Amino acid sequence: xxxxxxxxxxxxxxxxxxxxxxxxxxxxxxxxxxxxxxxxxxxxxxxxxxxxxxxxxxxxxxxxxxxxxxxxxxxxxxxxxxxxxxxxxxxxxxxxxxxxxxxxxxxxxxxxxxxxxxxxxxxxxxxxxxxxxxxxxxxxxxxxxxxxxxxxxxxxxxxxxxxxxxxxxxxxxxxxxxxxxxxxxx
Numbered sequence: 001x002x003x004x005x006x007x008x009x010x011x012x013x014x015x016x017x018x019x020x021x022x023x024x025x026x027x028x029x030x031x032x033x034x035x036x037x038x039x040x041x042x043x044x045x046x047x048x049x050x051x052x053x054x055x056x057x058x059x060x061x062x063x064x065x066x067x068x069x070x071x072x073x074x075x076x077x078x079x080x081x082x083x084x085x086x087x088x089x090x091x092x093x094x095x096x097x098x099x100x101x102x103x104x105x106x107x108x109x110x111x112x113x114x115x116x117x118x119x120x121x122x123x124x125x126x127x128x129x130x131x132x133x134x135x136x137x138x139x140x141x142x143x144x145x146x147x148x149x150x151x152x153x154x155x156x157x158x159x160x161x162x163x164x165x166x167x168x169x170x171x172x173x174x175x176x177x178x179x180x181x182x183x184x185x186x
Contacts, residue, residue, distance in 0.1 A: 001028065003038035006097045008085050010112040012038055013099050014071075018106055027106050029073060030131070040110045042069045042133035049075075049129045052121045057160035059118015060084055060144040060169070064180055067113030069133040074101035077126030079119040082153055084144070086172065087114035090183035094172060096153050101128075114181035116144050116172075120157050142179070143169035 004013040016027045035041070052058065059082065062068065072081055084096045100122070101107050111117045119128060146155065146162070148171040 001031070001034060006099075008083065008092045008095060008097045008115075009090070010039065011083050011085075011097055011115065012040065012110040014038060014040075014108040014110060016106050016108070029106065029108065030071070038110070040071065042071075042131075044071065044131040044133060046132040046135055047129065048132060048136075049127060051076075051125060051127050053161070054121050054124050055157060055161045057118065057120040057146055057155065057157060057162055057166065059166065060116035060146055061118060062086065062116040062142050062144070063134065063137060063140040064142055064178065065137070065140045066134055067181060069113050070111040070117055070130045071108055072101065072111060072117070072119075072128065072130040073106060073108040074103060075127045075129050076103050077121065077123035078102040079121050079123075079126050079128060080156060081109050081119045082117070082155075083109065083111045084116040084151060084153075084172070085114065086116050086144070086176070086179050087181040087183045088176070088179065090114075093183070094151060096151055098154070118146060120155055120160055122156065142175060144175065145169040145171050148172055
């Protein structure tokens with residue numbers, strides 16, 4: 001497995017070795033003893049799986065409190081995966097990075113604590129699976145507007161299918177004071 005750093009400190013794209021032949025493929029997608037060298041040191045406590053249709057956009061989501069890191073991959077289909085740095089004092093605060101995840105290259109994205117996360121579906125259907133470093137807690141969940149003009153994320157969808165919660169999400173500037181994340185200089 002190889003790691004590709006991104007323009008946002010702490011956010012990492014992981015590229016597994018995919019071994020394929022006429023039968024299909026095999027790839028090692030997680031290996032606890034290897035990930036620390038890529039900056040991924042979480043003890044994962046929860047796995048999630050979502051299935052979405054073309055045009056669905058989920059995000060931008062995060063948890064406050066101790067926060068929640070994610071290790072995200074697309075097991076079926078194709079998505080544009082986006083992470084936004086929301087760590088106060090970070091040189092990349094408010095900046096975003098996007099990577100296309102699909103069921104061929106099997107890239108994964110490590111989204112550290114202090115980032116908001118979302119994705120939009122580019123294929124007919126997509127299954128996104130991800131590990132979480134903390135348990136889901138409705139009281140700690142926060143959402144930031146996917147179309148916040150200050151973030152200016154270049155989503156490939158003009159009118160995505162959204163949940164009610166995502167449609168009503170506030171802008172980053174409206175929730176910035178309640179976000180406990182600070183830049184640690186790593």
